[in-house]
Amino acid sequence: MKRALPVLTVLIGIVVIWYAAAVWMNSTWVYDQAERAGTTVSFAEMVPQTMDQDRPLLPPPHQVGAELWKGLFGQAVTSKRSLVYHGFVTFKGTMMGFGLGIVTGVLLAMAIVRFRVMDMSVMPWAIISQTVPIVALAPMILVVSNQLGIEGREVPKAIIAAYLSFFPVLVSMVKGLRAPDQMQLDLLKTYGAGEGETFLKLRLPASMPYFFASLKVAVAAALVGTIVGELPTGAVEGLGARMLLGSQYGEPLITWAALFASAILAGMLILVVGLTERMIAQKMGVRT
Known part of the structure; x- marks a missing residue:
């Protein structure tokens, strides 16, 4: 456990920074859509919308993980999508x-x-x-x-x-x-x-x-x-x-x-x- 703790600490730090960067980079699209619609978006409303975009500038970890899982296990190994x-x-x-x-x-x-x-x-x-x-x-x-x-x-x-x-x-x-x-x-x-x-x-x-x-x-x-x-x-x-x-x-x-x-x-x-x-x-x- 003592050996794994430093690795887990670094991993958690990377994930936190990744999520923060995803919110920051993907928020541009959210604010742009709100401006076009003539509405305003609060920070609490903006964050969830940065987590599930179809074409995010920086995909958050859970989206990458889902796509990776689909590519590895969600397709037949002979499929060109696998x-x-x-x-x-x-x-x-x-x-x-x-x-x-x-x-x-x-x-x-x-x-x-x-x-x-x-x-x-x-x-x-x-x-x-x-x-x-x-x-x-x-x-x-x-x-x-x-x-x-x-x-x-x-x-x-x-x-x-x-x-x-x-x-x-x-x-x-x-x-x-x-x-x-x-x-x-x-x-x-x-x-x-x-x-x-x-x-x-x-x-x-x-x-x-x-x-x-x-x-x-x-x-x-x-x-x-x-x-x-x-x-x-x-x-x-x-x-x-x-x-x-x-x-x-x-x-x-x-x-x-x-x-x-x-x-x-x-x-x-x-x-x-x-x-x-x-x-x-x-x-x-x-x-x-």
Whole structure:
């Protein structure tokens, strides 16, 4: 209970501020309607009218919760209105990009640790690559994919997701593979261990805590990349497409429900990464 109390306090504070902001922002419409009708509205009459508008500027928490519930449980999972359906589409793109990002990050990290020339040449460019706004890069990736004859929207989304997710894996793995000190490396050399054995028995186990810590960041980044990738590709499926639909048609409840659905999906993915970390750490005898 003591651990949950700070979290609950912050949550209650956010909800209170959210409701206050909803009253403030949505009151504009209430006063405007009253002015057009030639009537006046008191504060006590105004507050209830800000809580149940069809197209509020800022939907209050209970409206977002109702829309989220309807999208998750009020539709068949095969329905195009179902957030479960759209979430699964985004999930597939996220996993493709996440896997590609892991492979790219790990391979580059191994090359950087093994070859000094890779450290001097590749690492600076990897850092610079993260300064490019992904919103500007996404349409370019789409155009290049079309020019290469790559059909469909899954590959461009996966590339965008991998672009965001490989960097935390790369940086953490470089740090982890270099974690063993010189005394440990010299000790293995005295036992006649080669580079391969040193990597498998020392560097790789030492990098596991760094690796799994980076995966929690990388999987969230891959989800963000997938959602961003759904916006310029003209996708009609996925949580990103759902957010865009709500924005285009002036339906903020759809946008907010999709936003919270993506947050739930991110939380589930991070939870799975954490459980996987525990299982692998137990088998390898690694303390995380």
